[in-house]
Amino acid sequence: MTLNFYEDLSSDYVKLLENGDEHNIIVEVGEPPAMQTFKVHSTVLRYRCPYLYDEFKKSTTNNNDNIRIIQKPQISAKVFNIIIKYVYGAAVNLENVETSIIFDLLMAANQFLLEKLVARLQTFLIENYSSWLKLNFSKIYCLGFQIKFTALQNFCNDIIVKHPDLIFESNDFDTLPEAALVSIIQRDDLQLEEPKVWDYVIQWGTAQNKDLPSNLNDWTEKDFQILKNTLQQCLPHIRYFQFSNEHIVEKIYPYQQILEKNLMSDILKYYISPNEPISSTILPPRNIFQITSSIISNAHATEIASWIDKKEVTYEINKNPYDFNLILRGSRDGFEKDVFWNLCNQKTNIVVVAKVKYTDEIVGGYNPIDWNFNLGKIYSKTSNSFIFSLKNGFIKNSIISRVKVSCKAIYNNPEFVSNFGLDFFMSKNRFFRIDLVDGYEKPIRKETGGFLIDDYEVFQISKRKIQIIICANSISNFRALQHSFAVIDLNAQYPNPVNLRSQQPSKDEFGLVDQLLDEILKSTIGKEKNCVDREQLAHRIFFENCIHSLKAVIICFPGTQLSKQKTRFATVLAIWDKRNTSFQHHHWARTRLILTVWNETRCALPKIEETAMIMDKNIEGGIWHENVHTGILVMATTRHASF
Numbered sequence: 001m002t003l004n005f006y007e008d009l010s011s012d013y014v015k016l017l018e019n020g021d022e023h024n025i026i027v028e029v030g031e032p033p034a035m036q037t038f039k040v041h042s043t044v045l046r047y048r049c050p051y052l053y054d055e056f057k058k059s060t061t062n063n064n065d066n067i068r069i070i071q072k073p074q075i076s077a078k079v080f081n082i083i084i085k086y087v088y089g090a091a092v093n094l095e096n097v098e099t100s101i102i103f104d105l106l107m108a109a110n111q112f113l114l115e116k117l118v119a120r121l122q123t124f125l126i127e128n129y130s131s132w133l134k135l136n137f138s139k140i141y142c143l144g145f146q147i148k149f150t151a152l153q154n155f156c157n158d159i160i161v162k163h164p165d166l167i168f169e170s171n172d173f174d175t176l177p178e179a180a181l182v183s184i185i186q187r188d189d190l191q192l193e194e195p196k197v198w199d200y201v202i203q204w205g206t207a208q209n210k211d212l213p214s215n216l217n218d219w220t221e222k223d224f225q226i227l228k229n230t231l232q233q234c235l236p237h238i239r240y241f242q243f244s245n246e247h248i249v250e251k252i253y254p255y256q257q258i259l260e261k262n263l264m265s266d267i268l269k270y271y272i273s274p275n276e277p278i279s280s281t282i283l284p285p286r287n288i289f290q291i292t293s294s295i296i297s298n299a300h301a302t303e304i305a306s307w308i309d310k311k312e313v314t315y316e317i318n319k320n321p322y323d324f325n326l327i328l329r330g331s332r333d334g335f336e337k338d339v340f341w342n343l344c345n346q347k348t349n350i351v352v353v354a355k356v357k358y359t360d361e362i363v364g365g366y367n368p369i370d371w372n373f374n375l376g377k378i379y380s381k382t383s384n385s386f387i388f389s390l391k392n393g394f395i396k397n398s399i400i401s402r403v404k405v406s407c408k409a410i411y412n413n414p415e416f417v418s419n420f421g422l423d424f425f426m427s428k429n430r431f432f433r434i435d436l437v438d439g440y441e442k443p444i445r446k447e448t449g450g451f452l453i454d455d456y457e458v459f460q461i462s463k464r465k466i467q468i469i470i471c472a473n474s475i476s477n478f479r480a481l482q483h484s485f486a487v488i489d490l491n492a493q494y495p496n497p498v499n500l501r502s503q504q505p506s507k508d509e510f511g512l513v514d515q516l517l518d519e520i521l522k523s524t525i526g527k528e529k530n531c532v533d534r535e536q537l538a539h540r541i542f543f544e545n546c547i548h549s550l551k552a553v554i555i556c557f558p559g560t561q562l563s564k565q566k567t568r569f570a571t572v573l574a575i576w577d578k579r580n581t582s583f584q585h586h587h588w589a590r591t592r593l594i595l596t597v598w599n600e601t602r603c604a605l606p607k608i609e610e611t612a613m614i615m616d617k618n619i620e621g622g623i624w625h626e627n628v629h630t631g632i633l634v635m636a637t638t639r640h641a642s643f
Contacts (some may be wrong), residue, residue, distance in 0.1 A: 014085060029076065038084055042056050082109070091183075099125075106125070126151060127447050137159070137169075157183055168196075172552060174203070176204065178234075178487075189286065191288050192286070197246075201238065202227075240263065287317050295457050299317060302314060303391075304351060305320050322463060324459040326459055329455065329458075330455050341414070344371060345372065346418075351364065352459075354418075354456035357430075360392045361396050363444055367385050369410060375379075377414075381406050385402075385403045386440070387423055401443070402439075407439075420440070
């Protein structure tokens with residue numbers, strides 16, 4: 001057993017620093033008149049800060065006592081005091097230290113090659129001062145990639161993928177480091193449509209080569225080669241097979257010379273003759289959440305969704321579990337009360353938003369039940385409605401006001417619309433009112449009374465539908481899965497698998513994927529020693545060519561990525577529920593297992609049709625579906641099946 005006294009050791013070394021006993025180095029930091037000196041010891045630096053020890057060995061400046069002097073005028077005394085105490089005492093006290101000083105400390109720690117301190121300071125800033133990092137976003141982002149602060153890079157990229165205009169529409173975009181651009185466009189969750197990604201990449205590439213002609217018609221073969229060389233790290237991350245036909249012609253075809261010949265050939269083949277096999281890698285579509293609104297953003301919609309589900313932490317934008325279906329827009333459909341009642345009467349799960357005129361304010365409310373024209377002037381009771389004001393522009397914080405008097409939550413008044421009682425309602429065209437705090441917790445505006453609006457929108461929200469996916473490598477070679485997994489019983493949770501697509505999940509949608517993958521992983525341990533993570537699981541288990549027993553089902557949602565495999569996927573469904581059915585002399589036990597094959601290689605349709613006919617012929621009552629556009633085969637089996 002070892003008895004440790006690290007605190008005493010740290011304290012004693014700090015005393016040695018403060019007293020300066022037997023020092024042989026003086027470090028001068030800062031510019032006069034704010035310059036300060038620190039007396040340090042080469043022996044300590046040799047083991048605790050090799051960077052400064054090397055500076056000591058290089059130094060030729062001595063004082064009268066033959067003590068060497070290291071000069072660091074660009075580092076402030078405040079920062080160096082923290083650094084040198086870390087070197088001696090292995091502790092950093094950041095209490096009452098300004099955030100800007102902490103960031104300067106990070107820069108100095110990086111200069112002094114103190115890797116552990118650099119890592120800890122990045123984490124500390126992200127966890128405790130994320131607001132400051134966002135306020136200084138441009139500076140942090142550029143320095144993060146210039147100096148390779150990995151944690152800060154990831155922090156910034158997580159923001160950019162949700163709000164891409166921060167970078168792509170900034171004045172500094174053309175000077176963005178290549179590594180930064182690549183790190184953004186390779187993200188599957190980048191909230192930017194692929195044609196726009198292409199436009200920005202081309203813009204960035206041409207900006208790096210000022211001598212390229214402004215008119216594309218004047219470009220020579222050499223010009224295209226220059227752009228190709230510049231973009232060689234970016235081009236592999238474009239989702240070429242997610243463009244529309246029009247965008248292929250308009251955007252990609254004029255720059256075909258910067259692409260490899262086989263890639264351009266595959267792009268054309270994919271759209272002209274979609275059933276032909278291609279050799280190019282097909283990246284999955286980006287996981288984009290889009291809302292059709294002229295008032296609220298994707299981030300606003302995600303915040304509202306989090307309030308609906310009473311989440312303490314806001315959903316990530318690409319994991320919003322709700323679809324927002326626009327059913328009314330005042331500027332499009334009209335602001336009259338009859339328009340509202342014609343389009344919204346007796347509809348449930350309604351979100352109303354309104355843009356206040358002459359301000360950045362966006363106000364609104366959520367009604368989980370309905371407004372019913374036929375009920376006349378009476379209240380409807382609910383405990384789950386709320387009204388709100390959203391962060392926007394100069395409005396720095398959102399406000400949510402939940403119902404406190406459930407019997408005053410929703411008012412059905414044929415004369416007024418979007419009526420949350422006296423707390424928030426539309427009294428006439430383009431005019432809302434907040435009379436007083438009555439049925440809800442608090443006001444959502446500083447002032448009561450009426451106010452004009454620019455526009456208002458009404459959405460009906462619904463849970464995003466689930467899909468069922470399991471992957472296989474090549475349909476033409478597909479025989480089935482090789483390994484035996486533990487059965488994951490869906491029947492208890494989803495009693496009718498045939499209607500699985502339309503049923504509401506009973507738990508957190510986005511937790512299901514991880515939960516089921518974990519179960520499959522657990523059943524794999526001991527059978528496939530090298531299969532230790534989801535990526536390997538997809539590659540080593542799902543991408544096998546034969547089956548002995550299929551006992552696994554994965555549930556996921558539109559846009560959810562099971563791994564980072566570079567494939568294009570679509571989902572179709574087939575279910576068999578048969579007992580003692582014979583197929584090619586093999587026993588098929590009763591099952592409700594579902595398998596969707598994720599086609600990586602886009603095999604030709606004839607093979608699929610051939611397999612379909614075999615199955616239709618041999619499996620009485622089998623339910624068969626195929627997707628003729630993507631060539632995806634679907635089959636379900638239990639054990640000892642062979643194709």
